[in-house]
Amino acid sequence: MGLRLDVLNISKSYDGKPVLRDCSLSFDKADVYALMGQNGTGKSTFLRICALLENPDNGEVNYFSGSGIISKDIELRRRITLVLPKIGIFNTTVFQNAAYGLKIRGIKGNEMENRVEKALDFVGLIHKKDQNALTLSSGEAQRLGIARAIVIEPEILFLDEPTASVDEENTRIIENIILSMKEEGGSIIIITTHDRSQAERLADTLLIMRGGTIIRS
Ligand SMILES: Nc1ncnc2c1ncn2[C@@H]1O[C@H](COP(=O)(O)OP(=O)(O)O)[C@@H](O)[C@H]1O
Numbered sequence: 001m002g003l004r005l006d007v008l009n010i011s012k013s014y015d016g017k018p019v020l021r022d023c024s025l026s027f028d029k030a031d032v033y034a035l036m037g038q039n040g041t042g043k044s045t046f047l048r049i050c051a052l053l054e055n056p057d058n059g060e061v062n063y064f065s066g067s068g069i070i071s072k073d074i075e076l077r078r079r080i081t082l083v084l085p086k087i088g089i090f091n092t093t094v095f096q097n098a099a100y101g102l103k104i105r106g107i108k109g110n111e112m113e114n115r116v117e118k119a120l121d122f123v124g125l126i127h128k129k130d131q132n133a134l135t136l137s138s139g140e141a142q143r144l145g146i147a148r149a150i151v152i153e154p155e156i157l158f159l160d161e162p163t164a165s166v167d168e169e170n171t172r173i174i175e176n177i178i179l180s181m182k183e184e185g186g187s188i189i190i191i192t193t194h195d196r197s198q199a200e201r202l203a204d205t206l207l208i209m210r211g212g213t214i215i216r217s
């Protein structure tokens, strides 16, 4: 049974300034959800809280499998992943960068190699697997970030502005990667974007963040 995520009445302030107010939402279908909103409206804050990287001041973030709530332990954290707009790249090959999540999970040998190659192929970087990842363009680096995430086959994938500061060609490639993942099915994909037309191209569910709350559009 796949993971589901319920966000219940979460609020968050920084330095006394409210960013999120009473946000509630269920992510329960293996679909693409797009969260739109102007810069600074709290989209990234919302994703970090959903991905358990930060706690809300109030409210709850609950993960379910079947009818039971899952505890927020390392096992759960390994089933979800957040890709930031600027990924951290290690000073080593594209292959080694993409392999990171498998290595820390103790997956080695042929299985590791096959999964990394499949992920790099999926994002169109297989021909660059031996290149130092620091030499990638920003669009390629962003695709590497996606490869590093999908190699661990997350059940919930959060993509924070996956095409911010990426050129048109790479934007098209990244959108196609997301559409292919959607076609494969099985995982919940939640992306943020300030581009409404991109949200419409990719998502089954459009959400808008405004005034610190989320409205379905
Ligand atoms: N760790 C933090 N400390 C202080 N302020 C923050 C922090 N994270 C976000 N903010 C503020 O919260 C607001 C929402 O930011 P963010 O969630 O990044 O918005 P978005 O992703 O929609 O552009 C902004 O005003 C930002 O400056």
Ligand SMILES: [Mg+2]
Binding pocket: 040, 043, 044, 045, 160, 161
């Ligand atoms: Mg943001």
